[in-house]
Amino acid sequence: MKLSHIKLYPLAIPLIEPIKMSGETITHANTLLVYLKTNTGKEAWGETSAAPLMTGETLGGLLQNAKYLGEHLRGLDITELNSISMVLGKILYGNTSVKSCFEMAIIDLFAQAQDTSVWQILRDLSKNKTQTKPIPLPLLRMLGGSLDKEVADAALYRAQGYRHWKIKVGSLPLAEDLERVSILCDLLAGDIVSADANGAFNLDQAVIFCTAEKTRQLSFVEQAIAAKSTIDDFSLLKSKSHLPIALDESIHDVNEIKYFDQANALDGASLKLIKTGGLVSGLAAALELQRRNLKINLACKVAETSLSAAATASLGFAIDSIPWGFSMSNQYLEFDICAKPLHAENGHLNIEQLNPIGIGVTPEINLVTQAHSKEYSTVLC
Numbered sequence: 033m034k035l036s037h038i039k040l041y042p043l044a045i046p047l048i049e050p051i052k053m054s055g056e057t058i059t060h061a062n063t064l065l066v067y068l069k070t071n072t073g074k075e076a077w078g079e080t081s082a083a084p085l086m087t088g089e090t091l092g093g094l095l096q097n098a099k100y101l102g103e104h105l106r107g108l109d110i111t112e113l114n115s116i117s118m119v120l121g122k123i124l125y126g127n128t129s130v131k132s133c134f135e136m137a138i139i140d141l142f143a144q145a146q147d148t149s150v151w152q153i154l155r156d157l158s159k160n161k162t163q164t165k166p167i168p169l170p171l172l173r174m175l176g177g178s179l180d181k182e183v184a185d186a187a188l189y190r191a192q193g194y195r196h197w198k199i200k201v202g203s204l205p206l207a208e209d210l211e212r213v214s215i216l217c218d219l220l221a222g223d224i225v226s227a228d229a230n231g232a233f234n235l236d237q238a239v240i241f242c243t244a245e246k247t248r249q250l251s252f253v254e255q256a257i258a259a260k261s262t263i264d265d266f267s268l269l270k271s272k273s274h275l276p277i278a279l280d281e282s283i284h285d286v287n288e289i290k291y292f293d294q295a296n297a298l299d300g301a302s303l304k305l306i307k308t309g310g311l312v313s314g315l316a317a318a319l320e321l322q323r324r325n326l327k328i329n330l331a332c333k334v335a336e337t338s339l340s341a342a343a344t345a346s347l348g349f350a351i352d353s354i355p356w357g358f359s360m361s362n363q364y365l366e367f368d369i370c371a372k373p374l375h376a377e378n379g380h381l382n383i384e385q386l387n388p389i390g391i392g393v394t395p396e397i398n399l400v401t402q403a404h405s406k407e408y409s410t411v412l413c
């Protein structure tokens with residue numbers, strides 16, 4: 033399978049409302065699409081998003097690295113699924129985000145060639161022999177804005193069937209976050225409610241947060257302290273915490289899962305394709321978590337389109353169990369790039385929303401054009 037045509041589309045899609053995190057406020061989905069065409073006329077798309085505070089990538093940086101990767105990939109013959117990461121790694125070191133974008137599209141091409149779906153390919157790779165249809169993935173909904181808005185949204189989306197929640201903490205004074213969390217947990221009693229500090233707390237604040245009476249109903253606390261903290265600090269936090277500890281910014285691959293688990297520093301992790309470098313390594317990370325009885329949250333970066341959502345969901349459908357929910361972030365976009373965007377049905381994503389062949393969704397070029405970044409141009413590799 034030779035790649036004969038590679039095109040890059042840098043997008044900036046406005047969010048319905050800004051999403052405030054401890055280190056940044058996101059107003060647009062700065063995301064990059066790659067379009068591939070083979071010498072046999074097959075077409076596929078991939079996506080990756082800028083995440084300056086998670087992968088160090090900006091949209092401009094992604095575009096430049098994707099251009100470099102694309103120029104070297106054009107004309108190459110990729111014959112095996114398992115060789116994709118080796119082929120990409122021989123061209124470019126690191127840069128997991130850009131690689132995930134190409135890998136997603138290339139696996140789509142393999143799926144099309146085999147007349148199957150990406151999720152089925154991943155299920156086969158995971159040695160999951162289950163013959164039944166994948167179960168719906170529980171979607172995680174992020175709460176944000178003023179407390180009044182969070183309370184109203186919690187009620188609104190709970191009535192729509194959502195049962196997994198994330199409260200962003202760390203940008204307000206600790207006492208205020210504790211109060212918010214307490215009020216929202218009371219409102220959402222019985223649900224899977226998490227708090228994500230994106231590494232904003234110091235160790236003392238994190239211990240207070242994870243042992244406070246007001247947070248006792250939380251199901252887990254995500255990345256309470258910064259990824260650059262010492263392993264001793266992570267272990268100490270988990271030993272003192274009354275709540276399960278999730279890591280996000282700290283976890284990129286299987287080795288880091290092993291490292292933190294051996295130090296007894298986590299109860300689970302959030303996996304994103306931009307961190308793992310794609311679906312195959314993301315699947316390996318998910319299986320390592322399962323082997324170690326650690327919990328999984330599967331997530332798109334805030335915010336990505338239905339394309340990345342379909343790819344990430346394919347991983348969830350392959351492994352069948354996402355106890356900490358699937359953060360599908362196209363739900364925060366003003367508009368999507370697919371004619372039928374993936375959407376929540378009773379708080380879940382059902383397999384029927386994905387087309388049975390390939391990755392499951394196809395961007396519409398007119399919507400891609402509408403979403404185009406004003407800052408950067410389309411690049412033909």
Ligand SMILES: [Mg+2]
Nearest residue numbers: 228254280302
């Ligand atoms: Mg997170």
